[in-house]
Amino acid sequence: MNATTSSPKGLAPEIVVMLAGIVAALHIGKLPPAIPVLQAELGVSLVQAGFLLSLVQLAGMIGGALIGVLADSAGLRRSILTGLAILTLSSVLGGFAGSATELLLLRGLEGFGFLLVTLSGPGLIRQLVVPEKLSLRLGWWGCYMGFGTGTGLLIGPWLMQQLGWQGWWWLIAAVTLLMLGWVVVSVPGDRADENPRSGSPLSGLRALLGRLKLTLSSPGPWLVALIFATYSGQWLSVIGFLPSIYTQAGLEGTLVGVLTSIAAAANVVGNVASGRLLHAGVGARQLLYIGFAVMTLTTWTAFSSITADLPWLRYAAVLVFSSVSGVIPGVLFSLAVRLAPDSSVVSTSVGWMLQLSALGQFVAPPVIGALAAWAGGWQLTWLATGCLSLVGVLLVTRVARLL
Numbered sequence: 001m002n003a004t005t006s007s008p009k010g011l012a013p014e015i016v017v018m019l020a021g022i023v024a025a026l027h028i029g030k031l032p033p034a035i036p037v038l039q040a041e042l043g044v045s046l047v048q049a050g051f052l053l054s055l056v057q058l059a060g061m062i063g064g065a066l067i068g069v070l071a072d073s074a075g076l077r078r079s080i081l082t083g084l085a086i087l088t089l090s091s092v093l094g095g096f097a098g099s100a101t102e103l104l105l106l107r108g109l110e111g112f113g114f115l116l117v118t119l120s121g122p123g124l125i126r127q128l129v130v131p132e133k134l135s136l137r138l139g140w141w142g143c144y145m146g147f148g149t150g151t152g153l154l155i156g157p158w159l160m161q162q163l164g165w166q167g168w169w170w171l172i173a174a175v176t177l178l179m180l181g182w183v184v185v186s187v188p189g190d191r192a193d194e195n196p197r198s199g200s201p202l203s204g205l206r207a208l209l210g211r212l213k214l215t216l217s218s219p220g221p222w223l224v225a226l227i228f229a230t231y232s233g234q235w236l237s238v239i240g241f242l243p244s245i246y247t248q249a250g251l252e253g254t255l256v257g258v259l260t261s262i263a264a265a266a267n268v269v270g271n272v273a274s275g276r277l278l279h280a281g282v283g284a285r286q287l288l289y290i291g292f293a294v295m296t297l298t299t300w301t302a303f304s305s306i307t308a309d310l311p312w313l314r315y316a317a318v319l320v321f322s323s324v325s326g327v328i329p330g331v332l333f334s335l336a337v338r339l340a341p342d343s344s345v346v347s348t349s350v351g352w353m354l355q356l357s358a359l360g361q362f363v364a365p366p367v368i369g370a371l372a373a374w375a376g377g378w379q380l381t382w383l384a385t386g387c388l389s390l391v392g393v394l395l396v397t398r399v400a401r402l403l
Helices: 013-029 032-042 046-074 076-095 100-128 131-141 144-186 201-216 219-248 253-265 267-279 284-303 311-325 327-338 343-375 381-400
Strands: none
Touching: 013 076, 013 100, 013 131, 013 144, 032 046, 032 100, 032 144, 046 076, 046 100, 046 201, 046 343, 076 100, 076 144, 100 131, 100 144, 100 327, 100 343, 131 267, 131 327, 144 253, 144 267, 201 219, 201 343, 219 253, 219 284, 219 311, 219 327, 219 343, 219 381, 253 267, 253 311, 267 284, 267 311, 267 327, 284 311, 284 327, 284 381, 311 327, 327 343, 343 381
């Protein structure tokens, strides 16, 4: 299954897979705007709210590669359908939740469903498109997180005013169920030789461990994963702290939400551009160097004390930071597919990349927050992000030897 197949509904099947990733990311973006409502109606504490936000990343941090192995073994289309079904069920049940504990349990289940969709997407796209279009399509795939979470951040507050937080949960469940049906009718089924069944549980376990060993004994997946960690840690730190930074500056809550959602969605620009630039022949190494250099320059502009009296210049720098750095995940998804040691472990390689990405997102924000608390402000943030970019550049030089 190496060529693009026409979809019964008019869209090519790989585009439908991309839309499935965006719908999965909606479940990430649905929560942040709901936190004040959940605090008021269910008595969710700030600590519990923090766990609600991080549980999806925790699932990826602990089990990304293992879930990728399971996806490779079970079949990629089947894994996406299973993930969408889990997300649908979790969101439906979430609307009936009466306590923070119930929401926490369901959030962990959502994390599993989200990973099944997002780990399987790149490998399935690889099967569905001709090699000449692979970089372009994987660049588009890289926009799923920015587009999905940005959409949730932008429309969530308004829809919750109309529907309540329960209605917001159920609406996203309905959208996910529709997406599941679309994948069923539009994406060709897994071939038997793409997910062979083993004769016994023991031989099946050996096959799973073999896929994991093959992935983790190869340098390519490790390097790509570590680069992703240096990117994702600083991106989430900057975007994640924007509401706090702007609230401290005296901006109103509604405006803060809009500014943050625009900054998050700007990441899509770089994601899409990366695919087009790779397709046009621009080197992956050059794009990664540019992405990290811009991240360093723009975080200095956004947080340096020199620009303290220029708030709109700072915000413009954040927009450039998010949009240009978006080339990095687009390139890395392409490299994860190219540098996977075998076509049978693409999802495992992507899973390892996302696992270390989740680790970066788990570690970097507290470190940068602690740095801001120690410095009495955000003026040293660019030093931390600059160090991460430097590590990323050094890792890119190693990856270049494998290309």
